[in-house]
Amino acid sequence: MISCDKAALICDKAQYNEASFFDKAKLKLHMLICKACTTHAKKNATLTSLCKEAKLKSLTENEKNVMKKQIENQL
């Protein structure tokens, strides 16, 4: 049986589709006996879906560096 720390790690990876099949099976098994991890997994999945829903955008580092330079020029 895996520890809660390990379960949390797999759970995080699963949010980015980076958990292997066996890892996910281990997580499922762990969640059968661990209430805390089940709650955590639920919340974690909610966060993922919220982030998707919000269609968050961010500027890339390059774009930010260009902006920084332009501000510096003006200072």
Next chain:
Amino acid sequence: MTSYSLHPDTWVDQYADYLFNYAVTRVSDAEIAKDIVQETFLAGLKSAKNFKGDAAERTWLIAILKRKVIDHYRKINSNKGKAEVRMSYNSSSDEDGDWLEEQVADPFSVLENDEIENEELGLAIQNCIDKLPKKQARVFKMKTIQGISTEDICNELGINPSNLWVMIHRSRTALMDCLNQNWFNV
């Protein structure tokens, strides 16, 4: 009352993403939104001496950004300002129909509300991300928003995958708490 001061050198790191998300929802074009954010920063620099210090930096920048968005619409409007407003029912003008009724918003449609709610949600999440420690915020954004692969992030930041997952875990836990307070409990 606390008085605020301006730190232009930290603007990009602190506010660029927030302002960008704010602008994107209003002009719905990433390129234009980027330009508007840039213009906002430059305009902020120019009028920095007019900053009285009674609003937080970000509030002040948002106020400038709003003006810039209005300017943007003025500009594109003047180009096609001569465009006519047509009010025909449809192209084949002989057809009958309940013109007015069909123009009214569908009360059962939830799409409009969804749009507004998503915009607010986006800003709420961005707010919470901004509260994270800098490095965690950066990793979280790269991974979740920009969708960069674990390997690429590790290479770029010079960390190993287990570092990355620890940071992701911490930022996700903090975000869950933050959203619990600021999104689900308002």
